[in-house]
Structures are given as structure tokens and as C-alpha cells.
Amino acid sequence: xSIKIFLSDSIAVAENEFRQFRRNRSAILIxxxxxxxxxxxxxxxxxxxxxxxxxxxxxxxIAWVDNDNSLASVRLWQTLATSPDFRNLxxxxxxxxALAQLGTKRIYAVIVVPKGFQNDLESGNQARILLYTDDSExxxxxxxxxxxxxxxxxxDPNVEVQPYLSQLQRxxxxxxxIVTKGATFAGFNIGLTTVLAIVQIFAGFYEIAGGMSRERxxxxxxxxLVSPVPIGSIMLGKTLFDILLSVIRTFTVLGLSVYGYGARxxxxxxxxxxxxxxxxxxTMGIGFVVAALKMGQRAVVIIExxxxxxxxxxxxxxxDSNLLVGVSQVISYLLPFTYAFDALKRTVLLGRPLLSLTxxxxxxxxxxxxxxxxAFVLLHFSRERLIR
Amino acid sequence: MPEHAIVTQALTKNFGHFTxxxxxxxxxxxxxxxGLLGPNGAGKTTTVRMLCTLIEPTxxxxxxxxxxxxxxxxxxxxxxxxxxxxxxxxxxxxxEENLKLLSTLYEIPRPKAExxxxxxxxMFAFREKSGRLVGALSSGWAKKAMICxxxxxSPQVLFLDEVTSGLDPQSAIGLQxxxxxxxxxxxxxxxxxxxxxxxxxxxxxxxxxxxxxxVQVGTPDELKHSVSELSVVEVETPGLSQGQLEKLxxxxxxxxxxxxxxxxxxxxxxxxxxxxxxxxxxASTLLGIGARIRAINTKDPTLxxxxxxxxxxxxxxxxxxxxxxxxx
Numbered sequence: 001x002s003i004k005i006f007l008s009d010s011i012a013v014a015e016n017e018f019r020q021f022r023r024n025r026s027a028i029l030i031x032x033x034x035x036x037x038x039x040x041x042x043x044x045x046x047x048x049x050x051x052x053x054x055x056x057x058x059x060x061x062i063a064w065v066d067n068d069n070s071l072a073s074v075r076l077w078q079t080l081a082t083s084p085d086f087r088n089l090x091x092x093x094x095x096x097x098a099l100a101q102l103g104t105k106r107i108y109a110v111i112v113v114p115k116g117f118q119n120d121l122e123s124g125n126q127a128r129i130l131l132y133t134d135d136s137e138x139x140x141x142x143x144x145x146x147x148x149x150x151x152x153x154x155x156d157p158n159v160e161v162q163p164y165l166s167q168l169q170r171x172x173x174x175x176x177x178i179v180t181k182g183a184t185f186a187g188f189n190i191g192l193t194t195v196l197a198i199v200q201i202f203a204g205f206y207e208i209a210g211g212m213s214r215e216r217x218x219x220x221x222x223x224x225l226v227s228p229v230p231i232g233s234i235m236l237g238k239t240l241f242d243i244l245l246s247v248i249r250t251f252t253v254l255g256l257s258v259y260g261y262g263a264r265x266x267x268x269x270x271x272x273x274x275x276x277x278x279x280x281x282x283t284m285g286i287g288f289v290v291a292a293l294k295m296g297q298r299a300v301v302i303i304e305x306x307x308x309x310x311x312x313x314x315x316x317x318x319x320d321s322n323l324l325v326g327v328s329q330v331i332s333y334l335l336p337f338t339y340a341f342d343a344l345k346r347t348v349l350l351g352r353p354l355l356s357l358t359x360x361x362x363x364x365x366x367x368x369x370x371x372x373x374x375a376f377v378l379l380h381f382s383r384e385r386l387i388r
Numbered sequence: 389m390p391e392h393a394i395v396t397q398a399l400t401k402n403f404g405h406f407t408x409x410x411x412x413x414x415x416x417x418x419x420x421x422x423g424l425l426g427p428n429g430a431g432k433t434t435t436v437r438m439l440c441t442l443i444e445p446t447x448x449x450x451x452x453x454x455x456x457x458x459x460x461x462x463x464x465x466x467x468x469x470x471x472x473x474x475x476x477x478x479x480x481x482x483x484e485e486n487l488k489l490l491s492t493l494y495e496i497p498r499p500k501a502e503x504x505x506x507x508x509x510x511m512f513a514f515r516e517k518s519g520r521l522v523g524a525l526s527s528g529w530a531k532k533a534m535i536c537x538x539x540x541x542s543p544q545v546l547f548l549d550e551v552t553s554g555l556d557p558q559s560a561i562g563l564q565x566x567x568x569x570x571x572x573x574x575x576x577x578x579x580x581x582x583x584x585x586x587x588x589x590x591x592x593x594x595x596x597x598x599x600x601x602x603v604q605v606g607t608p609d610e611l612k613h614s615v616s617e618l619s620v621v622e623v624e625t626p627g628l629s630q631g632q633l634e635k636l637x638x639x640x641x642x643x644x645x646x647x648x649x650x651x652x653x654x655x656x657x658x659x660x661x662x663x664x665x666x667x668x669x670x671a672s673t674l675l676g677i678g679a680r681i682r683a684i685n686t687k688d689p690t691l692x693x694x695x696x697x698x699x700x701x702x703x704x705x706x707x708x709x710x711x712x713x714x715x716x
Contacts, residue, residue, distance in 0.1 A: 009493055012493060023480045222474050223475050228493065
């Protein structure tokens with residue numbers, strides 16, 4: 001079979017999907033209107049819209065260790081603690097005790113005011129404060145340091161922040177360091193990352209797994225199988241059509257989030273679209289694997305329920321995957337959606353370029369390839385449901 | 389070009405411990421209309437599904453117009469057309485849209501496909517309904533649409549699996565005539581059914597399947613004569629009660645092997661192992677249980693009666709059907 005025929009078959013399958021979709025008003029309504037609008041509106045209402053303050057450091061637990069116990073150090077503490085950017089300064093630790101907490105996920109940074117701080121300031125010398133961070137979250141140390149520096153500079157230009165990175169950065173697993181950690185972000189930005197992923201996963205999975213199981217039940221899949229069309233063309237055709245729907249959904253969610261709920265993503269539209277489509281492809285791959293297991297439509301709905309449950313529990317959607325322990329964390333690291341959420345947050349919230357997220361991208365693309373290969377093999381070697 | 393359109397060699401399909409098709413050996417000539425006859429669960433549809441490359445045989449193999457179903461499945465699919473309950477058209481598309489999709493998948497050049505689609509639309513008087521969605525068609529028209537789809541690429545072998553079920557008698561007869569014409573044009577047809585009357589009327593040869601095995605193959609006449617030890621009497625005996633019928637069965641069974649006793653007031657049909665005295669035995673038994681006899685005569689067995697005799701009798705078939713297709 002030539003590539004030309006393979007592609008022509010794929011396009012014919014995609015066109016066929018489109019023709020059927022066009023005639024199915026409820027599918028159009030649910031897939032392109034209800035799902036994106038419902039999730040965006042629901043999260044938008046819950047998370048507040050435009051006007052929220054942006055602070056990636058506000059809720060991060062940071063230990064405050066005052067070894068100087070002077071008027072100047074207390075004033076600095078007051079300046080920071082009453083600011084919108086350091087709402088979670090934790091007192092009561094000794095320096096050793098606070099440093100020992102780094103990496104335990106109770107404390108992510110330690111600010112130490114050394115002895116002699118006030119004397120240095122009074123004598124016009126440069127006064128240092130020390131900042132220790134675990135840096136398990138790439139970019140977060142820089143955020144804390146720069147925010148802290150801006151406050152100390154306003155407090156007294158002679159105050160210098162001396163940063164120290166903990167050894168813990170080497171222990172963190174690259175690519176799975178969900179960025180929230182108590183940070184707050186502008187407007188609907190976190191909501192946008194959640195909605196983009198959930199909408200693609202919800203719709204993409206059912207469109208592939210549910211669609212294939214419906215075709216099996218109605219006998220149209222068997223119609224394709226008795227024709228010379230290869231399995232690969234069927235998979236590619238369905239994928240092409242679903243990519244089209246995913247693009248429409250991405251723009252719907254993005255439009256509503258930006259214009260309706262004041263999201264201000266720190267990335268460009270192409271990055272968002274690319275990530276959104278990668279998530280859709282990860283989902284479609286899993287959908288094909290489920291479809292290859294020859295389940296009925298009811299079973300597909302149940303599996304989708306569990307898939308979403310897994311997402312909420314283990315993918316860093318609600319709980320930072322770094323906060324999970326034991327088996328939960330292993331599951332979290334295995335799920336490709338964990339990397340998807342991580343990549344979305346790093347781009348939308350922190351403005352990291354997509355191509356810098358190599359580990360996330362590698363894992364997701366690897367998942368796509370693996371799931372498509374597994375689905376292809378399963379579909380190829382058991383062409384039809386075994387009917388007695 | 390091979391002499392035979394279909395040749396199977398020990399074709400077997402197991403589902404776990406259950407053998408749906410058991411070492412099927414059959415050859416079907418080019419242009420032949422071959423009937424596969426058997427009750428539900430006999431293995432007909434599984435056989436067709438293996439030949440259509442929808443399911444993989446457990447053992448054995450088959451050739452369709454020279455192509456091996458295991459090794460050259462894609463080529464086999466180009467040579468066959470399938471009409472089966474499990475193989476449907478897209479309900480949300482019109483018949484014309486369905487045919488256009490299939491013409492692309494069968495790599496028929498567009499101008500040629502358009503001509504062929506028009507030809508089929510005319511043949512089945514579909515012109516006025518060409519734009520109507522398949523889901524909105526009546527079952528008869530939907531079946532015709534499926535036949536159109538199966539014929540689109542001018543296949544050399546056509547599988548018609550239980551194709552007349554759900555059709556009105558007129559449409560069924562029309563379809564039978566159409567199928568015969570296809571065979572005259574060189575198309576080989578496999579016609580599977582559990583309606584006993586159908587293959588007798590139209591098929592060149594019939595294979596009787598039961599419990600996954602091909603019990604007998606031959607022309608309708610050959611099959612009827614193959615059961616030389618079968619005797620059938622037909623009695624007109626009005627008002628026979630259930631009790632009388634049971635007594636009749638019990639007494640006849642004491643004398644010989646009875647394949648079937650069928651009673652639809654006033655007609656009673658008894659088929660059993662061959663004997664010259666069956667009419668006398670039935671008459672005397674009936675009179676003995678107080679039944680009235682208006683007429684009695686012996687007759688040649690029908691294909692249905694032959695089928696029942698070949699498969700071990702009506703009770704054996706009942707046991708088979710009750711067991712969900714597993715031979716007792």
C-alpha cells in the first residue's frame with residue numbers, strides 16, 4: 001500500500017466522521033458548546049475573574065528565622081508579613097530546624113536574618129539576609145529571590161539578599177514539579193490551565209473510545225474492516241477529525257477565559273494550542289487503547305469516570321504531585337496527564353517556553369506513541385468482537 | 389483464475405473451549421450459489437466471518453479466489469462483498485454518501501465510482517431515496533442499501549448472511565431472483581440462512597451445518613436422496629388433542645426411530661427411519677388413540693425433513709438450541 005492511498009483512506013475516514021458529526025446536533029452541542037462553556041464558566045465562577053492579584057510567592061510557606069532580634073529585623077518582618085506577596089511567613093524555627101524542614105514539603109524556603117543586621121545598617125554597611133530555597137520547583141527560587149529583593153530594597157537599599165540553593169534540587173524529579181505550592185496567580189490563569197486540560201480529556205476520550213464502541217455496536221466498524229482500509233488509516237482519520245474539534249474547543253475555552261474571566265496567560269497562543277493538542281493526542285491514544293479492548297459504550301463511560309477520578313487525585317490538578325506520598329506519587333509520575341498539567345502551568349503561569357519543557361514533552365510524546373502502537377497492535381490482531 | 393472461488397481446508401474456530409466451526413472442508417465453484425443451512429448457533433456466521441477476514445481461524449485456512457485469508461487478507465477484502473447483520477452502513481449518512489465513502493476505501497476512481505453508484509441506484513430503484521439517511525429507511529430498503537454497498541466494487545464473491553430475515557415475502561423473492569442473476573454473471577454467492585425453504589429454491593448446492601460441523605453437502609435433490617432411510621407420511625386428522633399427540637409419539641417411538649412429529653390441525657406429518665409400513669403403523673396408532681383420519685399418504689422428504697434427519701432428529705436440534713449452540 002502506498003502512502004498516497006493510506007492518506008487518502010485516512011482523509012476519507014476523517015471526512016466521514018465530519019459528515020456524521022455535522023448531522024448530530026447533540027454531539028455538536030455537547031462537544032463544542034456545553035463542555036467548554038460549562039467547565040470554563042463553572043471554574044470561572046468559582047475562582048473569580050479579572051482583577052485578582054498576581055503573586056507566585058504569596059502562599060508559599062517560608063520560614064522566618066530572626067537571629068538578630070533587633071528593631072530593624074522586626075520592622076523588616078512587618079514589611080514582608082503585611083505585604084500581599086509573603087502571606088505565609090512561618091515563625092518559631094531555629095536556623096537549623098528550619099533548614100532541616102526544607103524538602104519535607106512543609107517549608108519551601110527559609111529567610112535568615114543574621115546577627116549584626118541592625119548594626120550593619122546603622123553603620124551604613126551592606127546588611128545581608130540569607131535566603132535558602134529547596135528549588136524543587138524550577139523558577140520558584142528566582143521568583144522568591146526577586147520578590148524579596150524588591151521589598152528589601154524598598155526597606156533599605158543597603159540590604160542585600162544572599163541566596164542559597166539547597167541540595168534538594170537534585171532529588172526532585174524533573175518534569176513533575178507542579179508549580180502551585182500555594183502560589184496565587186493572576187485572574188483566571190490557573191482556571192485556564194485546568195479547563196484546557198479537562199475539556200480536551202473529557203471530550204477526546206469519549207469521542208474516540210465511545211465513538212469506536214458505538215461503531216462496533218452498530219456494525220459500521222465491521223463494514224470498514226471488510227473493506228481494504230488499513231487499521232492505521234482508520235486511526236489516523238479519526239485522530240485528524242478529533243484534532244479539528246480540539247482546536248475549536250481550545251479557542252472556545254481560551255476566548256471565554258480571557259474575555260470572560262480575565263485570564264492573562266504568560267505565553268503565546270501557539271504554545272497554548274500546541275500543548276492543548278498534545279493533551280488531546282495523549283487522551284486519544286488512551287481512547288484508542290480502550291477502544292481496542294472491545295468494550296461497550298456503557299463500559300467506556302465508566303472508564304472515563306475513573307480516568308477523570310485519577311486525574312483529579314493524582315495528576316496535580318488539585319493536589320500538588322510533590323505533596324503525594326508513596327504509591328500515590330508513583331501513580332502520579334506514571335500518568336502522562338501529570339506532565340501535561342505541569343507543562344500547562346509552567347507555560348501559562350510562569351511563562352516558560354514550551355521547548356524548554358523537554359522532560360514533560362518527551363514523556364507526553366512517548367505516551368502518545370506508546371498508546372497508539374499498543375492500540376494499533378490490539379486492533380490489528382483482533383479485528384472484530386468475537387461473536388459466536 | 390482458479391476453478392474454485394472458495395476452498396476451505398480444516399477451517400476451525402474455537403472460542404475458549406467451545407468449537408464454533410469444526411474442521412470445515414468445502415469447495416465452492418466460481419459462479420455457484422452455495423447455501424449454508426443450519427439452525428442458529430450452527431457456525432454459519434462464524435464461517436462467513438472467517439472467510440470475510442473479520443475473525444482469525446484457530447486452525448486451518450481458506451482461499452478466496454486464490455488468496456489466502458490469513459496471508460493475503462487485504463486482497464481477499466477487495467474480492468468480497470458482505471451483507472450481514474453485523475456489517476452495517478452509517479445511519480447518519482445517505483446511501484449515496486455511504487457509497488462514496490466506500491468507493492474511496494475500495495480505491496475506485498471517482499468517474500468510475502460515480503457511474504457505478506448511478507448504476508446501482510437505478511438497479512435498486514434508489515434514485516428518489518438517494519439523499520435519504522440510511523437510518524430513516526425501512527428495513528427492506530436498508531437491506532437493499534447494504535446490498536448496493538456490497539456490490540459497489542463488483543466483488544467476485546458475495547456473502548449474503550441471513551439476508552432475507554426481516555424482509556417481506558415479495559422483497560425476499562426479488563432478492564432471490566437478483567442473487568441468481570448475479571451468479572449467472574459469474575459472481576459466487578454464499579447464502580446462509582436458517583429458513584429451510586429458501587436454499588432449496590435457489591441454491592445450486594447446499595451445505596448443512598450443525599454444531600459447527602458440515603454434516604452434508606450436495607444439490608437439494610442429492611441431499612434429499614442421501615437420506616434413503618427416511619420415510620414421511622402426511623395424515624389429515626382433525627382435532628387431535630395434545631394428549632393424543634403425546635401418545636402417538638410414544639407408541640411410534642416404541643416401534644422405530646422417529647425424527648419428527650409435526651401437527652398443525654388438521655395436518656399431521658411424521659418422519660422416521662425408513663419402513664414400508666409407516667402409513668399402516670401411523671393409521672393404526674391414530675385409530676387406537678381415538679383419532680379420526682380423513683386422508684393418509686406417503687411423500688418425498690422436504691429439505692427441512694432431510695435436515696432434521698441428518699442432524700439427528702428434532703429433539704436433538706431442540707437440545708442443541710437449548711444448550712445455546714453446544715452439541716449435546
